[in-house]
Amino acid sequence: xxxxxxxxxxxxxxxxxxxxxxxxxxxxxxxxxxxxxxxxxxxxxxxxxxxxxxxxxxxxxxxxxxxxxxxxxxxxxxxxxxxxxxxxxxxxxxxxxxxxxxxxxxxxxx
Amino acid sequence: xxxxxxxxxxxxxxxxxxxxxxxxxxxxxxxxxxxxxxxxxxxxxxxxxxxxxxxxxxxxxxxxxxxxxxxxxxxxxxxxxxxxxxxxxxxxxxxxxxxxxxxxxxxxxxxxxxxx
Numbered sequence: 001x002x003x004x005x006x007x008x009x010x011x012x013x014x015x016x017x018x019x020x021x022x023x024x025x026x027x028x029x030x031x032x033x034x035x036x037x038x039x040x041x042x043x044x045x046x047x048x049x050x051x052x053x054x055x056x057x058x059x060x061x062x063x064x065x066x067x068x069x070x071x072x073x074x075x076x077x078x079x080x081x082x083x084x085x086x087x088x089x090x091x092x093x094x095x096x097x098x099x100x101x102x103x104x105x106x107x108x109x110x
Numbered sequence: 111x112x113x114x115x116x117x118x119x120x121x122x123x124x125x126x127x128x129x130x131x132x133x134x135x136x137x138x139x140x141x142x143x144x145x146x147x148x149x150x151x152x153x154x155x156x157x158x159x160x161x162x163x164x165x166x167x168x169x170x171x172x173x174x175x176x177x178x179x180x181x182x183x184x185x186x187x188x189x190x191x192x193x194x195x196x197x198x199x200x201x202x203x204x205x206x207x208x209x210x211x212x213x214x215x216x217x218x219x220x221x222x223x224x225x226x
Contacts, residue, residue, distance in 0.1 A: 009150065034214075043114075044153075044200065046214035086152060097168070098215070100145075102152035 002027050004089045004101035012107040013077045021072040021104050023061075023087030032090035033070040034098065035061055039083045047072075047085070057081070077108045113137045116201050116218040124226050129188040131221050133201030141204045142184040143215065144168075144176060146197040153200065159184055191225040198222050 005024045013019055025031055035047040048056045050063040050070060061072045070087060087101040114135045123129050133142065144156040145168075155168030157176040165176060173195060177185045188195055199222075202215040 006152075043219055044202075044217040049214075097155060097158065099155070099169075100153040102150060 002089060002091055002099055004087050004099055006085075006087055006101035006104045008104045009102070010105045010107065012109060014109045015079055016076050019072075019074040019077045019081065019106065019108075021085050021087075021106060023070045023072065023101060025068050025070065025087075025089050027068075027089060031063065031065070031068075031070075033061075033063060034088045034090070035059070035070075035072050036086040036088055036100070037083050038086070039080075044086070077106075079108050079110055082106055082108045114201060114203055114216050114218040116199075116221050118221060119219065120222045122224045122226065123191055125190075125192055127191050127225075129191050129223065131186045131188075131199055131201075131223070133184045133186070133218055135182050135201075135203045135216075137203055137205070137216060138181070139203040139205045139216070140181065141206070142178065143202040143204075144174075144184065144186045145200045145202065146170070146195075147200060147220070148197050156186065156199075188223075188225075191223075193225045196223060196225045 003026045034049045036044050037047040038044040059074045063070050084103050084105050086103045088098040091097045117132045140161045143158040145153045147153050154170050156174050159165050159178045162178050175187045198220050200220050201218040204215045205213050
């Protein structure tokens with residue numbers, strides 16, 4: 001079954017510390033993965049997708065097929081990074097659906 | 111994104127009542143989705159529609175129905191609300207990506223529904 005696992009419900013880090021939000025997936029095909037973010041009082045929005053291989057707001061995420069992981073990383077956390085982060089996996093089939101993980105709340109302590 | 115709106119934003123209702131949540135978009139997207147968000151469970155797909163004549167069940171469609179009145183409107187109904195349908199409901203839209211691939215979803219602000 002296709003599944004996305006985010007093991008941490010809450011991750012607290014100090015400002016300036018490195019951040020790593022974990023995401024593991026199970027999928028038999030070629031995965032396409034994303035990170036969505038929801039800031040306080042804002043809408044859920046796409047942060048980045050692995051095929052773009054880009055850095056957004058200092059965040060990067062590398063797809064590791066061997067470890068079936070897509071961890072989100074940032075070298076130096078900022079207070080404005082505090083938000084809810086969701087990892088998502090594109091499902092196979094013609095309808096282009098995604099399945100979301102349970103989310104990790106990132107709290108950056110000043 | 112103000113292009114995707116949901117009404118109402120908050121609703122409290124009683125068990126057994128019929129409730130309709132509405133979603134409108136001005137983005138011109140063909141694809142629309144309804145999700146519910148529960149603490150510890152993340153977002154789960156209820157229904158999705160890839161055009162006006164295409165409606166599909168998601169992973170948790172039991173107890174819900176939808177109507178795609180137009181390209182811009184996608185309504186979610188709870189025919190007989192029950193307390194475990196208390197949740198935050200999100201509508202989302204997307205367009206077809208390059209070569210038919212995935213394109214990002216744009217979310218509405220959410221509707222907080224409480225069923226007593």
